[in-house]
Amino acid sequence: MLHSLPKLVSFSAVVIALIILKRFADRHSGEQFDERQILYRQKAYANATWMAIVFNIFIFIEGDSLAKYLSLSFVGVATLFLLVGVFAVSSIYYNAYFAPRKKKSFVVLYGLTFFLQLVVAILQWRDGDFLRHGQLYLTAQNASCALFAFTFGIILLMTAYMTWKEKHEVEE
Amino acid sequence: MKNLKLKAARAGKDLSQQALADLVGVSRQTIAAVEKGDYNPTINLCIAICKALDKTLDDLFWED
Numbered sequence: 001m002l003h004s005l006p007k008l009v010s011f012s013a014v015v016i017a018l019i020i021l022k023r024f025a026d027r028h029s030g031e032q033f034d035e036r037q038i039l040y041r042q043k044a045y046a047n048a049t050w051m052a053i054v055f056n057i058f059i060f061i062e063g064d065s066l067a068k069y070l071s072l073s074f075v076g077v078a079t080l081f082l083l084v085g086v087f088a089v090s091s092i093y094y095n096a097y098f099a100p101r102k103k104k105s106f107v108v109l110y111g112l113t114f115f116l117q118l119v120v121a122i123l124q125w126r127d128g129d130f131l132r133h134g135q136l137y138l139t140a141q142n143a144s145c146a147l148f149a150f151t152f153g154i155i156l157l158m159t160a161y162m163t164w165k166e167k168h169e170v171e172e
Numbered sequence: 173m174k175n176l177k178l179k180a181a182r183a184g185k186d187l188s189q190q191a192l193a194d195l196v197g198v199s200r201q202t203i204a205a206v207e208k209g210d211y212n213p214t215i216n217l218c219i220a221i222c223k224a225l226d227k228t229l230d231d232l233f234w235e236d
Contacts, residue, residue, distance in 0.1 A: 034198035036211050095201040 037096035044090035051086045052079050073140035077147060085151040092158045095166075107159060114152035121146040173209045178232050181225045182207075196220040 033041065059066065059075050091097035098106050124130065129142045182192050182203075189207070193200045198217065205211035206221075213221070218233055225232070 034202050035214055035217060036202040036205060037199065095199060100199070 032099035032101070033096060037094070040094035040096040041091050044087045044094070044096070047090045048083045048085075048087040052083050055079060055082055069136050069138060071137070071139040074138045074143055077140040077144055081147045081151045085154055088151075088155045089158045092155070092162055095162065098159070107156070110152055110156055110159075114149055114156055117145045117149040117152065121149050173235075175207050175209055175232070178221065178225075179207050181227050181232060185225055187225075192221070192224060195224040 056075075056079060059070075088097055124142060124145060130136055130138065130146075182189070187195070189203045190200045193203045196203075196217065197220070202211065202213075202217075206213050206217075218229055222229055222232055
């Protein structure tokens, strides 16, 4: 029991840090978004949670057959990225993600992150990091960069689509 | 249901959606959503819109 105490403490510290970060982000983002945007951000949180639940139910049902290709740690990390990705995409769809003042700098930051993670993922692929005994096997360690690049790629694509749509939308 | 009264009042004041949005402190998409009937604004936003357009709540948000 005692040997798992440090892990439990560090896990609690991470959870507390996430809660503080979330409250801090909410307090500051509330000033930048209007009432409709705040409402849709809340809906986006709900969408992300439902997607994570559905994904985990799928893993629960298909776990035995997927165990050849995925580790448990990968499922955990994939769930986290799924939460972030669905929240961001849902919010962007309702124009409630990037605050207008910060949009450009954030898009540049996201673009840079996407590019760096993509390069690392390609290098990992070239080195055969995704394989175990000649077969595809994803873990949190080897797939994090690929998941990062994939999630940020989807977010950037959605941003590009909504920016294009906004430009072509004729004000009635 | 589309809010044509709001759209007409805005046009009557010669304001774009963006100009009205700036006046009431929301995004242009929020004004567009209210006009399209995709979003039901809170009473605070309704009052802010009415003040910006010199109209009453009945003028803009009461369905006949």
